[in-house]
Amino acid sequence: MATFFLVIIYLAFISLGLPDSLLGVSWSLMQLDFDTPLETAGVLFMTIAGGTIVSSFISGAVLKKFGTGMVTFVSCLMTAGALLGFYIAPTIIWLFIFAIPLGLGAGAVDTGLNNYVATHYKAHHMSWLHCFWGVGATLGPIIMAHFISTQESWRSGYLAIAGLQLTLVIILLFTLPLWKKVGDNSNSNVNREEETLNSPLDKEEAANNRSWKIRGMKLALLSFLFYCGAEATVGLWGSSYLVTIKNISIDTAAKWVSLYYAGITIGRFITGFITLKMSNRKLIRMGQIVALVGAILLLLPFPEIWSLAGFIMVGLGLAPIFPCMLHETPTRFGKQHAQTIMGYQMAVAYTGSTFLPPLLGFMATHSTIGIFPYMIAGFIIMMLWGTERLNFVLNKRNVKESVSKVI
Numbered sequence: 001m002a003t004f005f006l007v008i009i010y011l012a013f014i015s016l017g018l019p020d021s022l023l024g025v026s027w028s029l030m031q032l033d034f035d036t037p038l039e040t041a042g043v044l045f046m047t048i049a050g051g052t053i054v055s056s057f058i059s060g061a062v063l064k065k066f067g068t069g070m071v072t073f074v075s076c077l078m079t080a081g082a083l084l085g086f087y088i089a090p091t092i093i094w095l096f097i098f099a100i101p102l103g104l105g106a107g108a109v110d111t112g113l114n115n116y117v118a119t120h121y122k123a124h125h126m127s128w129l130h131c132f133w134g135v136g137a138t139l140g141p142i143i144m145a146h147f148i149s150t151q152e153s154w155r156s157g158y159l160a161i162a163g164l165q166l167t168l169v170i171i172l173l174f175t176l177p178l179w180k181k182v183g184d185n186s187n188s189n190v191n192r193e194e195e196t197l198n199s200p201l202d203k204e205e206a207a208n209n210r211s212w213k214i215r216g217m218k219l220a221l222l223s224f225l226f227y228c229g230a231e232a233t234v235g236l237w238g239s240s241y242l243v244t245i246k247n248i249s250i251d252t253a254a255k256w257v258s259l260y261y262a263g264i265t266i267g268r269f270i271t272g273f274i275t276l277k278m279s280n281r282k283l284i285r286m287g288q289i290v291a292l293v294g295a296i297l298l299l300l301p302f303p304e305i306w307s308l309a310g311f312i313m314v315g316l317g318l319a320p321i322f323p324c325m326l327h328e329t330p331t332r333f334g335k336q337h338a339q340t341i342m343g344y345q346m347a348v349a350y351t352g353s354t355f356l357p358p359l360l361g362f363m364a365t366h367s368t369i370g371i372f373p374y375m376i377a378g379f380i381i382m383m384l385w386g387t388e389r390l391n392f393v394l395n396k397r398n399v400k401e402s403v404s405k406v407i
Helices: 002-017 019-034 040-066 068-088 092-120 124-151 154-175 178-185 217-244 250-274 280-299 304-318 321-333 335-365 369-406
Strands: none
Touching (some): 002 124, 019 124, 019 154, 040 092, 092 124, 124 154, 124 250, 124 321, 250 280, 280 304, 280 321, 280 369, 304 369
16 A cells, blocks of 8 residues: 555656646746737746745645645645636736746655655655656646647646646545555654764764854755756756757757656656665766856857757756765765755755746846856756765865774
8 A cells, every 4th residue: 555655646746847847848828918028937937936935935834734735735725726727818927927836845845745744655656756856847848848839828738738637636636545554554754764873963963052153064955056046957958058049949948858857857867776885975976067068058159959958967867966976965064964965955956946947037038048058057066066965075074083082
């Protein structure tokens, strides 16, 4: 039963990823229909992400009161309704209205399912969970590209995704009684490998409950900020860049962006096996370098195929970074502060995905969307600097502790 139920959770995470990539690939047509400037997509994206931030902050109390199953059901119902709202929206104002429940629903599902899997299933399932988000984010642009190429309609794409969401809502409705039953019978994660980590900071910071004072924490937050900024910016503006600068058709650009998300998905699936042989630090560094090379390919005046390779490389490079940085949290900062700092990291991550993509839209409106690859490369460089500087701080701490032990 636990395995069957895990499949349902994976399906829910696929549905979480489906809407995330729709706005970016459909905006070229939506902009024409609503006669709005390019930067409006950034503000709309920020509205959705703002709802996600709010629901993430309050989800703890809501989950405690209503349970993960009910919150997931209601949240998916909200997102399905919001997507239907996008389908029927007569003006741009209505898009902003429906963006609010879309963001609120997504944030609650994300937090609730992550917490449920972490509590009731073994650690490696968390990696596959984020992989299935990539499956949804990859399918979204493919579905939208189909309707754009066959019907020249972005609305039909939103209607199709809403239908898929409603199907999941029906499944969740019939499985509501199983959530508590499976949770009670599942193996708890109290003995997972993260609990065995014994960071030297456990003793160093035992008397200090102010996590903000832990050395290196702000560098970690900086890395999360620019990681999510880079990932969301590529998804939102990649299609517009390809259509405007590379003169690629809208449906082809949508398919290329789907390959970017496919790179993230496949990369995370493979990362689950590589972690058995390679440390998180090395995977994070390698991913950042690969993503940076992909961004450089996008800005160079090479033929179209190189741009496609650039998008795929950026996706593959970004794939291991987020889950590996999350997994490193107890090792970096100690078990005592890991939960608190994890919350800070997720909040800053959502902040990056909320404000950095609109920043590019604002700058592109007053210059050109051609700045897209330069901004992506800049975000990746800042993320790389933050993680390498953090590694330096942690290595220095470890050397200091080793010397003190010898003395």
